[in-house]
Amino acid sequence: MRVIITGAAGFLGRRLVHALVEKGAIVGPSGRAEPITELVLTDIGPVSPPTVPEGCTVSAIQGDLSDPAILAKVTEHPFDSVFHLASQLTFHAEADPDAAWAVNVAPLQALIAAAKGCPRIVFASSIAVFGGTLPTEVADDLAPLPMTTYGTHKAVNELILADASRHGRIDGRSLRLPIVLIRPGVAQPVVSDKVAAIAREPLEGRDFAAPLSAQTEVPVTSAGSVVAGLIALHDADPSRLPPKRALNLPALTITVAEMASSAARAGATGRVTIQPDADMQAVVDGWPSHFTSRYAAGLGIASDANFDAVIADYLAHRDL
Template identity: 65%
Template structure:
């Protein structure tokens, strides 16, 4: 089986790549396991070294910007049986330059689907950001998307592109809408989701951090490990088990800021923790669902992390350095 991963140098892309190499197979169209024989890994950044199990695979790395016509042409010339599309420009940058974001978030995805082998499975990492407006406390698969950001709009458009190409029988497309994914390693970035990650990442790395949210505010989260398991499970399930458009939510663990901080303390955090709510950040997070669920996902064995201790354990087991 030939597998392509976009965004392969990102923290989710690296985890997915390593898991696929360790696993060695994915389900074929008839449901039986097919050995992974070739990996095409692409990202704007350099794809880091692969684990030893990759030596038996045919691996190609393509480094470059998806908005670059030359890079996109290279990728479209690569036949694949499975595409995991993780690459995306996030909210902060998409809001600053929507036209450039379209060239990165939407146009390449449409081109990659257009060049797919007939019947290829395309797994798209969508987002909780497709939902917006006056949300109910519990958001499930049946709620109609109403994005309030350029990033969320691009994710919603890609879900429709995926569903239409599947309807025409060109591909077998599936989308997994992700909640806030924790915990990305590295330094804190100027995006709300990473401000949430910093609540525990900074103290775990010995640095003081004042959460920009009140202690009693709940946030829907998932570990990188839960996301990777969900993406692979979504690839392998029969089409008939999916909702009509092939898009479903990754069930989230809802956890308060105080619960995050307590879990960080249990894990041995040495950095000081406090709360200093920032009104603009609080407003954004209060606009997220209190609970992010999916009856389809639960029926497929795709579920949330057991607790926030498990989210931290996942980070500590896979952090860099």
């Protein structure tokens, strides 16, 4: 099995690479689990190849997927599976939509064009495909109405994958992710990281002023649940996929106060205070507080049991 992972040096990419090496095998064209014999890891940043068992090789390709030469190198040889995580995020996509298209959409089109033998392509989509006035609970079948360029590109990719699958060129699957916690490192000026910081900063011994009211509900998941969900979706029998081949990763709904309490139980030494920011509160209030799926459980995809589990996942893997 030759497996490509884009965005392999990122927060989720590193976790996925580690999980696949540990697992050693995924479902192949035969419909049975087959050993992973080659990992192709690509990212715009430096990629650190992991240690792999005998019988498996690793190649690392550093470069921008909007560069045709990099894409040609990634797709030079036939592949059996792709986990497509690479993406330009909201801030940059809003500033330059055309450049974002070259990163967010064109590489997927190139992967499909290079496909031979109907490989499986698993795409990390996003809650951002939904927008407008949302119900409290957003399930798989709600019509996408993205309100950002980033969300639009995710929705476009879902349709591209579904159409290419209908033509039998690939076997595509999309998993829409809620807010993924807890990204390591220092605080970043994006809303999702401000949410992550409510737990991360106290756990790292730093005080943090939460920009949201204590009872604000947020749909979250751990990186570990995302990785497990991506692999489970890859291995699922095609006959069990939803008609659109896209589904939500069920989220854990948690309040800001509960996040802070969970961090304290885990031994956090930093303090969390509440200093609501009206603009940030408005953004988060526009998110669905419950992100659900009627297909996920049947495919072995689940939310975290509680926020203590999210924190435990972070503490166990923050140095990965």
